Each structure stands twice: as C-alpha cells, then as structure tokens.
Amino acid sequence: MIDTLxxxxxxxxxxxxxxxxxxxxxxxxxxxxxxxxxxxxSGTGDEELxxxxxxxxxxxxxxxxxxxxxxxxxVGHKLCWPGDVVVNSLWAWMQGLGVAQHHGLISSAYSVYxxxxxxxxxxxxxxxxxxxxxxxxxxxxRSKGVWLSRLQLSDGAFMDMxxxxxxxxxxxxxxxxxxxxxxxxxRFIRAKKKVIALLNKQKQAIIRRAVTRGLDPxxxxxxxxIPWLGDIPMHWEVRRGKFLFDRIDVRSRTGDEELxxxxxxxxxxxxxxxTVMMFKAAxxVGHKLCWPQDLVINSLWAWARGFGFSKYHGIVxxxxxxxxxxxxxxxxxxxxxxxxxxxxYDWEFHARSRxxxxxxxxxxxxxxxxxxxxxxxxxxxxxxxxxxxxxxxxYSSAIQRTEQEIALIREYRARLIADVVTGKLDVRExxxxxxxxxxxxxxxxxxxxxxxxxxxxxxxxxETTHE
Numbered sequence: 001m002i003d004t005l006x007x008x009x010x011x012x013x014x015x016x017x018x019x020x021x022x023x024x025x026x027x028x029x030x031x032x033x034x035x036x037x038x039x040x041x042s043g044t045g046d047e048e049l050x051x052x053x054x055x056x057x058x059x060x061x062x063x064x065x066x067x068x069x070x071x072x073x074x075v076g077h078k079l080c081w082p083g084d085v086v087v088n089s090l091w092a093w094m095q096g097l098g099v100a101q102h103h104g105l106i107s108s109a110y111s112v113y114x115x116x117x118x119x120x121x122x123x124x125x126x127x128x129x130x131x132x133x134x135x136x137x138x139x140x141x142r143s144k145g146v147w148l149s150r151l152q153l154s155d156g157a158f159m160d161m162x163x164x165x166x167x168x169x170x171x172x173x174x175x176x177x178x179x180x181x182x183x184x185x186x187r188f189i190r191a192k193k194k195v196i197a198l199l200n201k202q203k204q205a206i207i208r209r210a211v212t213r214g215l216d217p218x219x220x221x222x223x224x225x226i227p228w229l230g231d232i233p234m235h236w237e238v239r240r241g242k243f244l245f246d247r248i249d250v251r252s253r254t255g256d257e258e259l260x261x262x263x264x265x266x267x268x269x270x271x272x273x274x275t276v277m278m279f280k281a282a283x284x285v286g287h288k289l290c291w292p293q294d295l296v297i298n299s300l301w302a303w304a305r306g307f308g309f310s311k312y313h314g315i316v317x318x319x320x321x322x323x324x325x326x327x328x329x330x331x332x333x334x335x336x337x338x339x340x341x342x343x344x345y346d347w348e349f350h351a352r353s354r355x356x357x358x359x360x361x362x363x364x365x366x367x368x369x370x371x372x373x374x375x376x377x378x379x380x381x382x383x384x385x386x387x388x389x390x391x392x393x394x395y396s397s398a399i400q401r402t403e404q405e406i407a408l409i410r411e412y413r414a415r416l417i418a419d420v421v422t423g424k425l426d427v428r429e430x431x432x433x434x435x436x437x438x439x440x441x442x443x444x445x446x447x448x449x450x451x452x453x454x455x456x457x458x459x460x461x462x463e464t465t466h467e
Contacts, residue, residue: 004430005420005425005427005430006425007424007425008023008423010024011023011024011423014028016162018134018137019134019164020424023423026164026170027165028163029165030160030162031113031158031159031160031162032160033116033163034115034163034165035085035114035159036114036116037112037155038080038112039112040079040112041076041078041108042074042077042078042079042105043075044075045074045077047079047103047105048102048105049061049074050080050100050104052091052096052098052106054094054096057097057099058098058099058100058101058102058106060102060104074105077105077107077108078107078108078110078112079104079105079112080100080103080104080106080112081103081114082100082102083123084100084112084113084114085097085098085099085100085113085126085130086098086099086100086111086112087111087113088109088110089110089111089143089152089153089154090150090151092143092153092158093140093153097130097139098127098130099123099124111155113158121168121172122165122171124175124178124179125166125171125172125174128174128175128178129164129421132417132422133414133417133418134422138161138162139153139161142158142161143157173431173432174421176431176434177420177427177430177434178416178420178421180431180434181416182413182417185413188409189406189409189410192402192405192406193406195398196399199398199399200399202395203392203395206388206391206392206395207338207342207388207392208343208344210388211335211338211339211384212339212342212344212374213231213232213233214236214380215380215387216233219233219234220233221234222234224372225238226348228344228347228348229374232374233376235376236374236375236376237374237375238372238373238375239372240369240370240372241368241369241372241373242369244325244336245295245323245324245325245369246323246324247365248290248322248323250288250322251285251286251287251288252284252286252287254285255284255285255315257289257314257315258313259272259284259314259315260290260296260310260312261316261317262296262298262306262307262316264301265305266308267309267310267341268296268308268310268312270314286318287315288316288320289313289314289315289316289322290310290314290316291310291313291324292310292311292312293324293330293333294322294323295308295322295323295324295325295333295340296308296309296316296320296322297320297321297323297368298317299320299321299353299364300319300360300362302349302353302361302368303346303363305346305349307341307349308337308341309334309337321363321365323368323369329375331378332375332381334385335376335382336373338384339374340373348371352368352371353367
C-alpha cells in the first residue's frame with residue numbers, strides 16, 4: 001500500500017524554505033491563527049502526572065523511567081487536556097513536544113497551546129506534523145540560546161511559526177493512514193528489540209560465567225566473600241581497587257588532543273562518533289587527559305555502565321575519574337573491562353553510588369577504590385578474553401545487524417511522515433482502504449515470545465552456532 005503512494009497532480013508555490021510546493025486546497029497559517037496559549041494551574045495537585053517524551057510525545061509519567069525528582073506538592077503546576085499541544089520549550093528542537101491524549105499535570109516550565117475551534121479535530125494531524133523531521137529545522141531555527149542543550153522556544157516564536165494545514169477531510173485521512181502505518185512499524189521495532197534483548201541476555205550470560213568462573217568447569221571453587229558474586233576458582237584473587245589502580249589527574253596544556261566521551265553501550269569513544277548535546281568549551285586547556293588502557297568513569301553514571309577502559313589518548317571531562325592499572329596488572333586490562341562492565345558488577349556500581357535522585361547518584365574515588373575486584377592469573381585472563389571474543393562474535397554481529405534494521409525502519413518512518421504531513425504524498429485513496437483495527441488481532445504474549453525465539457535463531461543463522 002505504501003509503495004503505491006504518489007504525489008498530488010499539481011502544486012502551488014510555497015514560500016517556506018523547506019517545502020517545495022503546497023498541495024491543492026492546503027494553506028499555511030501562522031501559529032497564532034491556529035492556536036491560543038493556555039495557562040491553567042492545578043488547585044489540588046491530584047491530577048495524573050504527565051511527561052513529554054521525545055519518542056512518544058505526551059504520556060503518563062508512570063509509563064516512563066523518569067529520573068527527575070518528585071515534587072512535594074503539585075499545586076500550582078500547569079494542566080493540559082486531550083488535544084492540547086504540550087511543548088518542553090528547552091527540547092522542542094529535539095521533538096520534545098506532542099499532543100496530549102490525557103488530562104493531567106505537566107511541568108510549569110512547559111508551554112500549552114490549544115487549537116482554535118476551527119481546528120479542534122486536527123489533534124492527531126498536529127501530533128504528526130509538529131514532531132515530523134520537516135518541522136525539526138523550523139523548531140531549531142526558532143529556538144534561541146548559547147548552548148545547543150539550552151536552546152529555548154518562546155511563546156512568541158511558536159505563535160509566529162508557519163503551520164501547514166490540509167483541508168479537514170484530508171487531515172483525517174492523513175492521521176488515519178499514519179496511525180495505521182506507524183502501528184505496523186512499531187510492531188516491527190518491538191519485535192526486533194525483543195530479539196536484541198534475548199541476544200544480549202545470551203551474550204551477557206557467556207561473559208558473566210567466563211569472567212567470574214573461568215573456562216574450566218572442573219576447577220575447585222572457593223567463596224569470594226562478595227555476596228552477590230558467589231564462588232570463584234580457588235586460585236583466583238580478590239583485591240580492593242586501591243591495590244590495582246592509581247588515580248590519575250593529568251591536564252592538557254594545549255587542549256588540542258582528541259575529545260572523548262563515555263557511552264554506556266560502547267565505553268570510551270571519540271566524541272565525534274556520538275551525538276553529544278553538551279556545549280563545546282571555548283578552550284580545553286586544563287581539561288583531564290587519559291591514555292590507552294586507562295579506566296575512565298563518569299561518576300554520575302557509573303551505575304548505568306558509564307565507564308570503560310580507553311583505547312585512545314585524549315581529553316575527557318574534568319568531572320570524570322581516571323584510573324591507571326598498576327604495572328603488574330596492565331596486560332589484563334581487557335579482562336577487567338569485561339568484568340567491570342558485566343552484569344555481575346552492575347549491582348556493585350549501583351550500590352556504591354550515592355545520592356538523593358537517581359539521576360544524581362555519584363560514585364566517589366574512595367568508593368571505587370574500595371571495590372573488591374576478582375583477579376585471575378594473567379595467562380588465564382587473556383584466554384578468557386579470547387574466549388569471550390570468539391563466543392560472542394555471532395551474537396554481536398546479529399545484534400548489530402538487527403539494530404541496523406531498526407535504524408532503517410525509523411529512517412523510513414521519519415521520511416514517510418514528513419512527506420505525508422507536508423503533502424508530498426497523497427494518501428486519501430490509501431486511507432480509504434485501511435480496515436478498522438480489531439482488538440483480537442493483537443498477539444498474545446506467548447505468540448510474541450514464539451516469534452522472537454524464531455527470529456533469534458534466524459539472526460544467528462548466518463553466524464557461528466553456539467551451544
């Protein structure tokens with residue numbers, strides 16, 4: 001159905017830089033002609049808490065993992081109703097907005113815009129339009145600020161923004177078509193994410209056993225005296241971090257070294273390979289340096305694997321901790337990287353990070369250096385790393401391939417939505433053919449699990465077979 005979509009037969013000239021032409025019957029109005037600003041406050045603070053998600057728009061906070069603190073009282077906080085456009089003004093340029101489907105409480109820093117009576121039926125269309133890649137340029141251009149992470153969209157800028165408007169019947173067809181297409185793509189992505197989760201679970205099981213039990217199942221074991229870890233091989237050591245690492249604090253004299261950042265998925269990587277929304281400093285003179293085989297820890301995100309051993313020489317944040325293995329342990333750095341980033345140590349890093357809010361848990365130098373770390377002999381440690389590399393290669397390749405499939409479908413979805421909401425593609429006929437959704441067509445959990453297990457086998461079929 002999607003492959004058969006075609007443009008309208010003719011277009012009239014558009015004055016918008018990102019829109020080549022305007023479909024027949026469509027028009028463009030300024031935001032103030034479509035919306036009115038709303039500021040209604042809660043008298044009790046008892047309404048449902050809502051939040052703005054870049055991925056889903058306006059949703060109940062209970063459905064999201066929100067690390068911000070809970071207020072003692074929500075009296076005086078803003079309210080929104082179904083159909084209202086809610087905008088996180090600091091993140092509008094990153095799709096931090098959407099149309100509410102619930103009545104509830106939102107941050108008093110958010111903006112609320114209500115469609116004028118003529119456009120009350122456009123809620124779903126506005127949700128897709130304002131969150132589309134076509135409007136990302138418009139929202140970023142109209143958001144002002146010194147830092148990329150602090151660009152702010154004012155009420156005046158939103159109200160002056162051009163809003164593309166199809167005729168009433170066409171916007172209904174567009175919303176119906178996109179709801180249907182989006183549902184299909186969401187189902188695909190959910191299935192693929194489950195595949196990735198299972199692949200990661202199997203991969204992590206291999207790593208966990210290897211780094212904590214070694215490769216010889218017949219070796220005698222002893223108590224590790226680490227409650228969450230259990231037994232370890234008899235000939236292995238357990239030592240505090242202070243007997244393995246030295247804290248390093250060397251600063252850049254020129255600020256010209258490569259900028260590095262910490263990724264929870266990849267460890268220490270060049271900042272150029274990641275989308276980092278932090279501001280760039282005017283100068284990096286005096287910032288911390290690390291070298292290959294140094295352990296770099298983002299102390300605020302250590303509990304979420306915000307650390308790793310670096311493969312690079314470069315500049316890291318002055319707030320990061322940098323630690324260097326003692327000479328006798330240097331060759332085992334790849335083993336320690338696998339060990340500390342394994343599920344076995346997730347609990348340890350989380351338990352040792354302290355703070356009032358989850359988003360502000362901090363791992364101090366003293367707490368890390370007091371951590372008990374498992375140490376196999378050097379030859380065995382290197383053999384464990386080789387085994388992990390070989391045994392998980394198939395899983396890693398399958399995960400990467402599945403992630404690429406998700407990225408491609410997301411890219412396709414973004415392009416499809418942008419083309420449909422701006423009138424580049426005519427969906428009126430396609431929308432008429434969409435059947436009404438039936439609740440019984442939703443898969444049961446058992447059916448979804450069976451599908452995922454089959455897809456795991458398929459994902460691994462081109463790689464090495466694992467027991």
